[in-house]
Amino acid sequence: MEAPLYPDFPLDPSTPCGGQPAFWVGPRHLAGDDGRLYDAIADTLSGLGWTSLTIVRGRHEPDEAPEDRQVLRSTVLHISPDALRWAQWSLADEPFHLGEPPIAWQISARADTSSPLAQWSAYFTTDVPGEAVTDFLVALDARDQPAVPLAGPELVLDAVAAHGWLRDIDQPQAAAMDPTFTSHISLGEVPPLIQDADPLALTTEADEAGPAGWQAWAEPALGAPCLWAASFGASVPHDLVAAFAASLSSTAPVLRRVLPEATQERLLRAPAI
Numbered sequence: 001m002e003a004p005l006y007p008d009f010p011l012d013p014s015t016p017c018g019g020q021p022a023f024w025v026g027p028r029h030l031a032g033d034d035g036r037l038y039d040a041i042a043d044t045l046s047g048l049g050w051t052s053l054t055i056v057r058g059r060h061e062p063d064e065a066p067e068d069r070q071v072l073r074s075t076v077l078h079i080s081p082d083a084l085r086w087a088q089w090s091l092a093d094e095p096f097h098l099g100e101p102p103i104a105w106q107i108s109a110r111a112d113t114s115s116p117l118a119q120w121s122a123y124f125t126t127d128v129p130g131e132a133v134t135d136f137l138v139a140l141d142a143r144d145q146p147a148v149p150l151a152g153p154e155l156v157l158d159a160v161a162a163h164g165w166l167r168d169i170d171q172p173q174a175a176a177m178d179p180t181f182t183s184h185i186s187l188g189e190v191p192p193l194i195q196d197a198d199p200l201a202l203t204t205e206a207d208e209a210g211p212a213g214w215q216a217w218a219e220p221a222l223g224a225p226c227l228w229a230a231s232f233g234a235s236v237p238h239d240l241v242a243a244f245a246a247s248l249s250s251t252a253p254v255l256r257r258v259l260p261e262a263t264q265e266r267l268l269r270a271p272a273i
Contacts, residue, residue, distance in 0.1 A: 028252070
């Protein structure tokens with residue numbers, strides 16, 4: 001069982017000046033995004049040299065004060081220098097949901113700039129640990145050809161097994177979970193609306209299974225709402241999913257000031273002094 005390293009410290013203590021103290025927290029897959037999922041990823045992309053664009057749609061009346069402007073829709077889009085990969089912050093765009101939580105980041109790539117369409121997309125909801133999304137993006141940025149597969153699905157399961165995750169007894173070649181059976185990663189039919197350029201996605205009959213892609217999620221308690229979810233289109237290269245999975249399952253603690261309410265009691269934590 002997991003328990004606080006320092007049980008006498010409150011889970012969300014306040015300091016005399018009103019700021020939130022930091023904790024080293026584990027396991028990472030239950031630590032949430034610290035309320036910084038946009039900032040953490042945007043800082044990483046800026047460091048990689050990606051360009052950010054903000055698109056704001058709304059209505060602006062003459063002589064109207066800026067604070068009164070009716071903004072209907074806004075998008076923050078980050079584009080790699082070669083324009084083959086991009087990441088979109090979706091929360092401001094009335095996002096769709098993956099399970100219960102809303103999708104926060106959509107990350108896509110294409111084979112060449114002659115086509116405006118993505119070869120694949122990956123989706124991450126709120127409370128996905130920012131470290132895992134960051135490592136996914138760093139691996140994507142390092143690839144010369146972001147849409148070409150380089151390895152098989154076994155690489156993903158090997159990544160989590162190396163950190164103590166257990167292969168599913170019924171699907172040892174397609175699924176694994178953490179030792180507390182809270183977080184899962186599985187290769188199977190992707191949910192509706194997950195974009196992918198695989199032509200099989202367009203030809204599948206209603207009674208047929210579509211292309212298989214990786215899904216990951218954390219369910220703090222049986223039947224409880226998911227804390228977070230991530231979905232990878234069928235054409236997302238397995239080595240990129242493995243980079244996400246390795247980071248997600250890492251036993252290294254992460255720095256947090258805000259802990260998810262649903263998993264507070266499951267987290268090991270120590271004050272960051």
